Amino acid sequence: MTDSNQWLDSLPAPNGILESVQRRGREALTQTKAPNNSFENWRLTDIRKLENLLTLPVYKKENSIENDFPLKVVRPPSDGIRLILNHNSDPLERVNLPKGLSSLTKLELEQNLGRTNAKCLFQEEWPVALNYASASNLLALKVTGKAPPIELILSSNPNQFNPTRVIFVLEENAELDLLEIAMGSEESAHSHLIEIHLSQESKVQHGMIAIGKKDSHLLCNIAIQQDIRSEYSLTCVQTGWSLARLEPHVVQVNGNAKTNIKGLQLSKKDQQLTTNTQIRFDGPDGMIEQLQKSAATDKSQCIFNGVIEVPRIAQRSNASQLSRNLLLSKKARIDTKPELRIIADDVRCAHGATVSQLKEDELFYLRSRGISSAKAADLLLKGFYQEILSLLPVEADRWDVLNTLLDS
């Protein structure tokens, strides 16, 4: 792996609100070893593609969201608010925040910046250090009561490295519907880091649609801290990236919270899509339900690593994890590793994994009703995707995600 020094040298001098974070990130990058295949977590990653990522410069350049995106941009939601996040400008410029949403004060920001990351043990991670080193803007919001839905568009410029960072802090009993749409441009890299802190009894419906384009790269770290009786549900869809790595880490700090994670990844051509999830119960009575689906075509590869940790304190936890994979071409590859680490004895933990192609008998059933085999396969795939897509926050319906997926 080429070292990151050259890339670091190309960065602008630390400045702005995240100046100290930038310094820390750069320091960390010079000290930590860049990932290679001997690291368990990077065992299957195409290191060549990762190297490409570091050849892209970080600089300020105007961009607009109409910028030839892989997904047709629809009108902003009528009852919610759309924020556009890019590396260059303050996302809250010219925006009136509706009731329930407010910017974090300087003090609150100091208290919360990086706190959830630390809880999720993200501090040491290389992609997080990249984000720390380069992000100069951030969106930091506090949610009180029932906030209107937020649509967050993460845009990236072609031929450059685009870092974005977001923090949400939910007060007690707050509720939030958040839909993030990350769109890759050609020859681009996007580093996205989001921290969400759910206070007691708060609720978050989090959707993440990440759609890339030719030679686009995505490194996305999602850090979630859940206090008791909070509910967090995440639905991720990713496709189209040359290399994408989605890493949601969830910590139930005192247990007794509900987490629901659904993921769908569809890889084509020579793409490599990865989802690494890590869920830890630091208290009793926690609940997690996870379903990860992958489909790989052409010469592509889908990777899933899911860790569920149940330490001694986490009695009466209830965890279930299922990884379902479709291998749709002879040269594609599926790698999955659902992992359980359990110490508490009074728990219910189960996981399962399947890898196969479309079921012969299901295809036969449809064909025997006069549906052509191509159409039958399409129908089955649609069903496979729809199970996850239907769980995205409602605002996602306006985006034509399903057809984008099916267009393969």
Place this chain on the structure above:
Amino acid sequence: MDKQNPVQEIVSQPYKYGFVTEIETEKIEKGLNEDVIRLISKKKKEPEFLLNFRLKAFNQWLKMKEPNWAELGYPQINYQDIIYYAAPKASEKKESLNEVDPKLLETFEKLGIPLSEQKRLTNVAVDAVFDSVSIATTYKEKLAEHGVIFCSISEAVNEYPEIIEKYIGTVVPINDNFFASLNSAVFSDGSFVYVPKGVNCPMDLSSYFRINSGDTGQFERTLIIAEEASQVSYLEGCTAPMFDTNTLHAAVVELVALEEASIKYSTVQNWYSGNEDGVGGIYNFVTKRGQCRGKKSKISWSQVETGSAITWKYPSCVLQGEESIGEFYSVALTNNHQKADTGTKMIHVGAKSRSTIVSKGISAGQSANSYRGLVQMGPKAYGARNYSQCDSMLIGDKASANTYPYIRSQQPQSSIEHEASTCRISEEQLFYLQSRGIGFEEAISMMVSGFCRDVFNQLPMEFAAEADKLLALKLEGSVG
């Protein structure tokens, strides 16, 4: 209660009833270098190809690093502090069972090991009829009738060098992993089985009955070859506790099944696991692998792992032949401070190959029990299928149960199913059994035995019954 003193006392005194008083006639200096390997080879009167094999392995080993990915956390092993060759040891015969550690006899009793067997295990002189040597001789004659070769690998090296040369190191290459390389360089002895074409081996072969087995030492090497359409079942180890002064055991087992051949390999491992505080015990780092080379060949591993301070083994099947079958049935029980990191690799190469994995892990005390397995479908494994099931049972809230299943598929026309669950012995079940007059510990053992049933059913009869009792014995005092 002040536990410290009695424990210290036990630790500091030498084991009173040692099985073997070593009267070593010959041994070489500690440490490992090329000269030591040449010396080992010379003493064993090995042909040149084997010396070259050992030297090549040694040179590989020098370049390798000791793996630590399993995070087993054992103290560093000083490889220069090991004696790599000792001539066969003579052992002191005892006059009667009265001289044997009564605790050990009690264990035998609980396991239901027959008296003659007890005597053999404790090195008490036995009468001529039951002498293991004579039993073995009778077996050997019967096997010879069928053309089955069953002897120690040292013997085989001299008597059947062409077979050894053809197969050794072909399943587990000398550079496979750190411990396999070390074994290839310095292996002491082990079993060799050759079943000719079309022969159904007339009896279960057991490492027990091999004559001249002596002390196979730390670096055991086993090679089993089943020619076309032959069948063999091999049993390794025994339920009786085995004590050994060596800390590190790095064995290599290679199985080769040709067309339509079938090999069943069963292991019961009960090496010394250290005391209740996790002091002492054996490190059991084993590389076991079988290749189903021919069409419709089959390799089945079954294992009951209850001993050793650390067990690190993944009996694997490389399913090269079309329609070949791989099976892995395992029960791993850890108690006190034991660590077991075990599982299997099913590597599907051939079309329509099938594999089944059933793994049951029971963790008690402060032990760590991990299932780590790989199921891989290669690009040519058209129509291949795998089914895996890994269940864990936790006893107490200090033990850990981990599952690391690696699944990789490159063949769309194949299917993999994996499921895992975790449970514990529920109060309700216990209450039900106890209310019917079944004692607490017996109730626990019944439930553990039910939990392991899928695996026990795969064990040869005599092993199955003993294994059941062995688990009960191992769990004694750990519950409640």
